[in-house]
Each structure stands twice: as C-alpha cells, then as structure tokens.
Amino acid sequence: MSDDRSLDRSHSDPMNGDRSNDDRDSDDRNNRVAVLGGGSFGTALASIAADNGFEVRQWLRDPALVEQINLEHRNGRYLPDYAINPAVRASTAFEEVLPGAGLVLVAIPSKAFRDVVRQARPWMDASQILVSTTKGIQEEGFKLMSQILEEETGFAHIGVLSGPNLATEVAERQLTATVIASHDALTRTRVQTALGCGYFRVYASNDRYGVELGGALKNLYAIAAGMAAALGMGENTRSMLMTRALAEMSRFAVSQGANPMTFLGLAGVGDLIVTCSSSRSRNYRVGFALGEGRTLDEAVEALGQVAEGVNTVRLVRDKAREEGVYMPIAEGLYQVLFEGVPAREMARLLMRGQQSSDVEFVLSREDVQQDHRDTGGGHD
Numbered sequence: 001m002s003d004d005r006s007l008d009r010s011h012s013d014p015m016n017g018d019r020s021n022d023d024r025d026s027d028d029r030n031n032r033v034a035v036l037g038g039g040s041f042g043t044a045l046a047s048i049a050a051d052n053g054f055e056v057r058q059w060l061r062d063p064a065l066v067e068q069i070n071l072e073h074r075n076g077r078y079l080p081d082y083a084i085n086p087a088v089r090a091s092t093a094f095e096e097v098l099p100g101a102g103l104v105l106v107a108i109p110s111k112a113f114r115d116v117v118r119q120a121r122p123w124m125d126a127s128q129i130l131v132s133t134t135k136g137i138q139e140e141g142f143k144l145m146s147q148i149l150e151e152e153t154g155f156a157h158i159g160v161l162s163g164p165n166l167a168t169e170v171a172e173r174q175l176t177a178t179v180i181a182s183h184d185a186l187t188r189t190r191v192q193t194a195l196g197c198g199y200f201r202v203y204a205s206n207d208r209y210g211v212e213l214g215g216a217l218k219n220l221y222a223i224a225a226g227m228a229a230a231l232g233m234g235e236n237t238r239s240m241l242m243t244r245a246l247a248e249m250s251r252f253a254v255s256q257g258a259n260p261m262t263f264l265g266l267a268g269v270g271d272l273i274v275t276c277s278s279s280r281s282r283n284y285r286v287g288f289a290l291g292e293g294r295t296l297d298e299a300v301e302a303l304g305q306v307a308e309g310v311n312t313v314r315l316v317r318d319k320a321r322e323e324g325v326y327m328p329i330a331e332g333l334y335q336v337l338f339e340g341v342p343a344r345e346m347a348r349l350l351m352r353g354q355q356s357s358d359v360e361f362v363l364s365r366e367d368v369q370q371d372h373r374d375t376g377g378g379h380d
C-alpha cells in the first residue's frame with residue numbers, strides 16, 4: 001500500500017529505516033479496515049476502502065454470501081451487478097475480521113445493531129475507531145447507533161457516516177458526497193482518508209448527534225414522498241413535503257438540544273432530497289407500495305430489505321407527543337401506517353389544517369408557540 005493512503009501518515013515515513021516493532025504494528029492497524037454487515041452499503045464501503053489500498057475484512061452472517069464474495073467477488077443478494085474489489089475478504093468469524101483493524105465500519109440494521117456489537121466486542125480494542133453507517137433509532141431509550149457503540153464499548157473514537165448515499169449509486173461510482181461526524185478529530189481524518197476517492201467525497205462535521213438524527217428522521221418523509229408519488233401527486237406536492245419535512249425535523253432537533261443548522265448540510269437536506277426523490281430508496285419504495293394500496297406487511301415483505309423508517313415513524317411520533325413537539329406529517333404518517341387512515345384522506349386533512357408561518361426560525365419564540373397553538377399543535 002502506498003504511504004499516502006495510510007490512515008495515519010505520521011507513522012508511515014518510508015525514509016525511516018529504523019522503525020520499532022510498535023511503529024510497524026501501528027502501520028498494520030492503520031492499514032486495516034473492518035466492515036460489519038453484508039448489505040449493500042457495507043459492501044460498497046468495503047470495496048471503496050479496498051480500492052484505496054486498505055486491507056479490508058468484512059463480517060457477514062451468511063456463509064454462502066461469504067463464499068460468493070471471496071470466490072466470485074460479488075454480493076448476489078444485495079448488489080448483484082457490482083464487482084467487489086477482490087482484496088475484500090469476507091468471513092462469518094469476528095476473530096478473522098476485527099483484531100488488528102484500525103477502523104471498524106458498522107453497517108447493521110438498527111434492530112440488530114446492539115446485538116451484533118455486543119457479540120463483536122470481545123474482538124475489539126479501545127484504540128479502534130468505530131463508525132456507524134446505520135440510519136435508525138433504538139426503541140429503548142430512543143438511542144442513536146453511535147450512542148450504542150459508546151455504551152457497548154466505552155471507546156473514545158466514535159463516529160457516524162451519513163449523507164445522500166444510495167448504495168446502488170455509490171456502487172455505480174456516481175459522484176457522491178457524505179459526512180463523517182465525530183467529536184474526535186482522529187476519527188474524522190482517518191475516515192476521510194480511508195473512504196475519500198474520486199467519486200466519494202467525505203466532508204467532516206463535529207455535530208455527531210445532528211448528523212445522525214438527520215439520517216434517521218429523513219426516512220419518515222421518504223415513505224411519505226413514495227406514497228404521494230404512487231397517488232399521482234405532483235412535483236409541487238413533493239417540494240412542499242420536503243420543505244415542511246425539514247421544518248419538522250429541525251423543530252424536533254431543537255427539542256432534543258441539537259443544532260438545526262446541521263440539517264442544512266448533506267446529512268439533513270441532502271439526504272432528504274435524495275430519498276424523497278428516488279425509487280432506489282427502500283423507504284420511498286415502501287411508501288410507494290402503500291400508496292398503491294398494499295398493506296404495510298405486504299410492502300415490507302415485497303421490499304425484502306430493511307426500511308428503517310417504518311420503525312422510526314412510531315418512535316419519533318411517540319417522542320414528539322411525549323415532548324409536545326408539533327410534527328403533523330410524522331403524526332399523519334403514523335396514522336396511515338398503523339391506524340388504517342387512507343393516505344389520500346390524511347393528505348386532505350393536513351392541507352386543511354390552520355394556515356401557519358413558513359420559516360419559524362425567523363420568528364420570536366412566542367410567535368412560534370402561538371403559531372403551533374393556532375394550528376392545533378402540541379397534542380393537548
């Protein structure tokens with residue numbers, strides 16, 4: 001591997017012929033990336049890191065898929081047309097994947113995330129950088145995935161990768177940007193070095209919570225956008241939906257103590273645009289199937305992959321009610337998904353709500369509260 005690809009350039013001076021074993025161990029670690037998860041995003045990221053010259057090992061549950069990745073360099077289940085870099089070595093054994101890796105990317109759906117990290121923990125060590133790529137929320141305690149990484153490991157180098165990153169487009173090498181968010185500068189720079197390349201640009205943020213929350217929240221509105229498209233609603237409608245979604249997301253972020261300005265970036269508005277516009281988004285596809293008249297179970301079954309938004313709708317709607325945050329689209333989506341309200345009827349109800357103000361951040365706090373009282377917000 002060339003030195004300029006090293007995750008830590010300070011340890012990779014080729015002029016230094018007199019290096020200690022410790023330095024060499026450190027070089028080895030910095031040159032190794034582990035990916036947990038064999039879905040489409042985990043697979044695309046593993047291959048990028050290998051293209052960048054890193055030694056990459058990928059952990060998956062399914063032995064048949066492991067064999068296919070190792071022998072055919074293909075992931076027939078999640079990215080059938082994608083040629084994986086042959087340097088990616090897959091395994092079902094954590095002990096073959098984790099020890100010696102400087103960077104660990106965790107691309108496991110939120111429902112299984114804690115379990116998998118817990119199983120993997122004995123093969124991890126505190127010098128490793130752990131990064132979640134998962135855009136979901138854990139029901140107990142309303143925890144985001146990086147908080148789970150922190151709780152399960154106690155490690156210091158924790159980050160989140162999020163942005164408008166449809167895995168199939170990343171696999172096609174479409175020009176794409178993402179965000180690595182961490183309070184830890186080392187985490188930010190090492191992820192930028194491991195994954196940044198000619199078609200994948202990695203921006204940095206120190207607002208880990210805001211970036212992670214943006215990725216989880218936008219999935220709700222992608223479901224709503226898919227539904228609107230299936231019902232034959234137009235571009236004006238989608239634009240209204242996305243813009244009002246951003247208002248709701250920001251309102252929720254503020255209630256959680258997060259900085260809403262982060263939502264103006266790639267992991268907020270950027271991800272909202274792509275998932276509300278693309279039939280490649282799984283959340284959008286679930287919404288589309290619902291708009292065509294399928295039941296939620298049928299829509300999820302037909303997808304055959306995880307659409308994180310289905311679970312997130314319930315969690316966010318409950319949290320918003322609990323904390324008195326006005327989120328009419330999330331509330332309406334919940335009623336369509338779980339209470340049998342027809343989508344068209346819900347759209348009609350939302351349109352007939354009291355007229356309110358556009359950008360509430362330019363209003364005084366009192367005016368915002370009055371606005372939400374006028375529109376029936378607050379659920380009281």
Ligand SMILES: NC(=O)C1=CN([C@@H]2O[C@H](COP(=O)(O)OP(=O)(O)OC[C@H]3O[C@@H](n4cnc5c(N)ncnc54)[C@H](O)[C@@H]3O)[C@@H](O)[C@H]2O)C=CC1
Binds near residue numbers: 109112133165306
């Ligand atoms: N696919 C995409 O376009 C993108 C996905 N993401 C996020 O990345 C996360 C991972 O997504 P994908 O790679 O698409 O995969 P996915 O969500 O389809 O599944 C991930 C992998 O986890 C495995 N898995 C599921 N349950 C498991 C369990 N109980 N134990 C062990 N492994 C289990 C699956 O077998 C699969 O290999 C998602 O939560 C998503 O929010 C982020 C950006 C883009």
Ligand SMILES: O=C(CO)COP(=O)(O)O
Binds near residue numbers: 135271
């Ligand atoms: O988060 C994504 C793109 O940024 C992927 O969205 P879906 O999970 O809806 O496919």
